[in-house]
Amino acid sequence: MQRRTFIKDTATYTAIGLASNGFSIGHNIFSVDKVKVGFIGVGARGNGTLELALLRKDVVVTAICDIDKDAANRGAKLVTDAGHKAPALFTDGDHSYKKLLDLKDLDVVFICTPWEWHTPMSIDAMKAGKAVACEVAGAMSIDECWQMVRTYEATLTPFMIMENVCYRRDVMAVLNMVRKDMFGEMIHLEGGYQHDLREVKFNDGINYYGGGVEFGDKGYSEAKWRTTHSVYRNGDLYPTHGIGPIGSYIHNNRGNRFEYLTSMSSKARGLHNYVTDHPKGGKDHPNAKVNFRLGDVVTTNIMTTNGETITLSHDTNLPRPYSLGFRVQGTKGLWMDVNKSLYIEGKSPAHKWELAEPYLKEYDHPLWKKYENDASGAGHGGMDWFVMNAFIEAYKRKDPMPLDVYDHASWAAITCLSEQSISQGGEPQSFPDFTDGKWMHRKPIFALNDVY
């Protein structure tokens, strides 16, 4: 806190901040050492995150782990091409990440591995005292969520769940508007993950996306592991892009929390059809016999303790345009992203939608105003820059992580509760209170200003 106060009071800070054309250097002047970063998993997603890390002047990548040696070497080359020392490499099987965690010359790890590895790796990292930046996913079990929480509480090693959509420009502008009470008291929210992933779930075993109907051992990249979840599981497998921003809007775990949910799954047709209709597939292809359990559209309703309802959609097997389907509705109006429109009583023409764009510009979040240039060109429209920046800056300041282990547990639990509800014919499922009652007193901390 002293450092932050000092920064705020120093004219130099503002001057440097305004003059900065590249990445923020405002804080480096106060930190002696660079943050030493390790990567566990440098596949499609990890590779992109690594590239982003290498652009930062306050970060040095000292170690890389991946069971795919080619991927690890490609990552190491990125590091040396950026002019840095070659990182230590760990490629010797599923548990070689533990050796990476043994390194002394390492402050934090980015975990960008298949979903089922997030929890064991995060737990081991926290126990080893390495701060964790963990990619998003649904949980495999409720107990897994508890393990994350209890390990954090026992170790107090910083943990951040890297939900980039919380930093999407329109999402943050709307957060700004929510905080200015422009939509009134929150009533109903919607979001989800509506993304045609058929060319992610299937490929030709060589390229990242499409070109065949292979998955599992014969697939490549995400098709190698992600598709398996669509074979065996039926629920909202990927809730965080929708629920993360909504969590900020309704103060999840900070004066409010998710109380129970019900979930319903449509029939499953999309993945089977993709296999049988593909020129490299067909009715006689072995994968035409696979019983994909994941319903094409899974709809989940969540009740909060403060009485807001939330509807989440998971829709990844069918042809459709990408849409996270946000709706933020309060007593004074609502915003929807699918029609890029909003309505605010007393401002909008009566009973008519207005284009959201002018409002999103006017209420652009201070963070985006400040760092727009830094973020431009970064992944997913710039939001990847912000989520990494938040993690690194909070770490350097020893601040609480803006998206913490309680956020993670309550978001990731949706997957398991959704599976349970569906398997019980829609029965409501209660959320555990992962904060042990602390939610009643905790205050919002996410993106309160333009610091990170």
Add this chain to the structure above:
Amino acid sequence: MQRRTFIKDTATYTAIGLASNGFSIGHNIFSVDKVKVGFIGVGARGNGTLELALLRKDVVVTAICDIDKDAANRGAKLVTDAGHKAPALFTDGDHSYKKLLDLKDLDVVFICTPWEWHTPMSIDAMKAGKAVACEVAGAMSIDECWQMVRTYEATLTPFMIMENVCYRRDVMAVLNMVRKDMFGEMIHLEGGYQHDLREVKFNDGINYYGGGVEFGDKGYSEAKWRTTHSVYRNGDLYPTHGIGPIGSYIHNNRGNRFEYLTSMSSKARGLHNYVTDHPKGGKDHPNAKVNFRLGDVVTTNIMTTNGETITLSHDTNLPRPYSLGFRVQGTKGLWMDVNKSLYIEGKSPAHKWELAEPYLKEYDHPLWKKYENDASGAGHGGMDWFVMNAFIEAYKRKDPMPLDVYDHASWAAITCLSEQSISQGGEPQSFPDFTDGKWMHRKPIFALNDVY
């Protein structure tokens, strides 16, 4: 059937049909008598329906019932102004409609009364052998739905539920597209009733809409009775505008049916805020003490036997633009009305929304193509003309009603099941099979051609 075959085979029919500038006269040449119509309820809605009926050359209005004598007289004047004989009037209290039903000179009745009267009046009318055109509403109880079904089965008096949105032009074009398999196998559907009704639920006791915060005894028109349901009930009170069209898309009760639902209700703020924030209201107004139970947004998920999921929204207490929120999603693509867009694999640019308008024009339903001019100017964008036309034409032909008592029962039941689910914290509720198994064999009949 003989008559229909004859019509189809007669060149005259086509010539007359094409030449018709006013309302359809194609069939009148075959019917000796006009259909003798009675109105029960000529308030805001009944009055509009009466005006529409008076435009038809194949209808004569012989009786009007309303407990509001002014409304009845206004209706009678409409009839005589149209050059017809003065109708018999029945205004002597809640049960005077029974005297109307005793008339011999009466074929059919339109029931446009408060929701709670639909069932007793429809039942009495069916028992009296008067064909029923009943306005839409949710049911008060599941037993009420059964009573309607059993009375119809015992009397075989024609009964049609007058769901006008089934005839909305875009809704019918999409039905046409669904039947041409352009969206593939149906997977997930959405709809609802999202309509800021605050100026319907409250008025000044003199005018139809707004101008005050009165309801019940001090309100006028719908505010007199409709608002009471928002005081005492919490559920999807008005499901038919959403579920009606969806029922056609998925062959409800004709090879498919609703199996169970779960429902969730947000907190209730909108109506209370309206009272307290209104210049004629305020915190000290007696209605500020009313506990409005109806949640501002009620979300209901329905599972069908064929595995489609349906999400319905009921959202009538908050400031918002009108939207029925349709989404029709299948294995090949989807249509949404909120962004007026669709996506069809192989036709639309990959991963991009296309404006729906050109498709809606190309696949305009044959009924709309044929009767566009007749319907223009009729209520709710013309769809009111179609729903009345369907009832009268089916009646004249002695055809089965296109939206029948089983449609009504399964739609109206949603209200009670939604209330039950909400009061049980989201517990799933099973739909009764109102067809006693006939749904397995019944075939679709709704708007299969351009006849009605």
